[in-house]
């Protein structure tokens with residue numbers, strides 16, 4: 457985890473979308489990723505899919521992590537996937553978490569969400585996932 | 599741009615106005631690989647109005663930035679924002695939260711916002727902040743706002759980088775008084791008393807005035823503006839003060855001096871970075887410890 461200019465830390469956007477005010481989980485994840493040596497951009501609450509994707513592009517983020525506990529995950533996750541495609545930003549690793557039933561999570565994975573983490577997911581698993589997947593994106597894109 | 603783009607490809611997309619290309623270019627600068635890009639883009643720089651925003655943590659810098667972006671957009675100018683937050687000295691990670699206050703501008707195509715971690719860099723900026731400002735300037739953004747980390751007392755690099763430096767302070771805060779007492783006082787082109795809704799706002803204004811009376815101002819005398827950034831109050835006044843300062847710089851020719859300072863700032867950053875790398879290398883190579891530290895330092899320096 458040496459911090460020289462040439463190995464830039466991974467950059468991840470952590471986002472909250474829609475009318476969902478549950479921000480505890482998003483903040484826990486943001487802090488865990490920071491403590492694992494990553495640069496985490498937090499968007500704040502109530503973002504639209506457009507805002508989230510635009511943020512990730514300007515920040516040159518390696519990944520977007522979306523947190524949803526409102527029940528609106530089957531609407532919002534697909535909208536972000538669509539936005540990423542529309543902006544030709546499919547290289548950005550899109551993942552997320554929240555109160556999402558297993559069958560919905562499976563469907564979202566099929567739609568192109570890389571991984572979904574639900575309540576109780578160990579932080580270390582999340583860190584390992586982000587390091588691995590975002591690391592691949594970084595290696596590809598530079 | 600799915601796989602690693604060459605500098606030439608990146609520049610081509612940059613010239614077409616691709617925000618992704620600008621974003622990638624800034625990342626390249628952050629990795630210490632932005633040299634060729636800056637070289638190619640440098641002739642296109644020098645057009646943007648650059649405004650620095652500094653002040654203690656939580657004073658409202660990002661909220662003020664958002665207000666200034668709104669104002670600039672109302673005047674149909676495009677805007678870039680670079681916001682610097684501190685990196686953790688332990689994990690080297692960072693939580694970049696300045697964007698939260700700027701979210702009304704996220705989907706405005708003529709606003710480009712970039713968060714930056716300081717990465718151990720001192721002075722309130724990051725090592726690549728200067729490059730990011732040049733790149734935004736070359737991209738054609740009319741106004742570039744630079745928000746420093748929440749500073750204590752001695753971080754004055756922003757004054758070298760920006761044409762106009764705003765120092766934000768808030769009423770009822772010991773931090774703000776400390777800032778006033780220290781060197782930050784001297785870098786302000788405009789003082790901003792934010793959180794005017796606070797009952798002690800007037801007292802802070804008086805305090806700033808009396809501090810100012812103790813100093814000599816041979817040229818520009820800093821203006822004092824009161825704002826309530828959260829409500830958008832005072833932003834018009836603030837913008838007007840910035841424009842007066844820019845007009846002053848242009849009329850007196852001081853603008854050239856500021857540009858030169860920004861240039862020197864950047865050259866120093868680059869030279870320091872390279873020197874540091876050479877020094878680290880020399881220190882690793884020259885492991886002799888049979889001389890005193892002064893002798894050893896002299897010997898290494900004379901080998902450069």
Ligand code: B12
Nearest residue numbers: 476477478479480481521523526527553554574575576577
């Ligand atoms: C605390 C809480 C609140 C707090 C929120 C405080 C805050 N600022 O966050 C308060 C009291 C405000 C609240 C309000 C409401 N709540 Co509530 N709340 C909860 C509760 C009990 C715990 C959530 C929590 O903070 N967990 C702790 C964090 C750390 O866990 P987490 O967010 O799940 O995150 C973990 C994983 O999910 C995952 N993860 C989450 N996000 C992300 C993101 C990424 C990128 C990754 C990788 C992983 C990841 O990793 C984390 C670590 O394992 C849940 C019940 C539950 N079992 O989840 C209900 C719950 C979420 N709330 C619920 C409801 C209905 C509401 C209200 C609508 C209630 C009402 N009628 O007023 C309001 C809505 C508020 C709003 N504006 O959105 C429902 C949602 C139902 C649904 N999904 O359809 C739940 C599920 C309770 C229930 N069983 O009915 N709530």
Ligand SMILES: Nc1nc2c(ncn2[C@@H]2O[C@H](COP(=O)(O)OP(=O)(O)OP(=O)(O)O)[C@@H](O)[C@H]2O)c(=O)[nH]1
Nearest residue numbers: 654655656657658659660661748793794826827828
């Ligand atoms: N009461 C009041 N609060 C304000 C005003 N302007 C900003 N704030 C609040 O002050 C807090 C900090 O604002 P920011 O804009 O994030 O401050 P900052 O200086 O950018 O903070 P750092 O980047 O963390 O140093 C937020 O909760 C704002 O809502 C104001 O005029 N009045």
Ligand SMILES: [Mg+2]
Nearest residue numbers: 659660696745
């Ligand atoms: Mg801020």
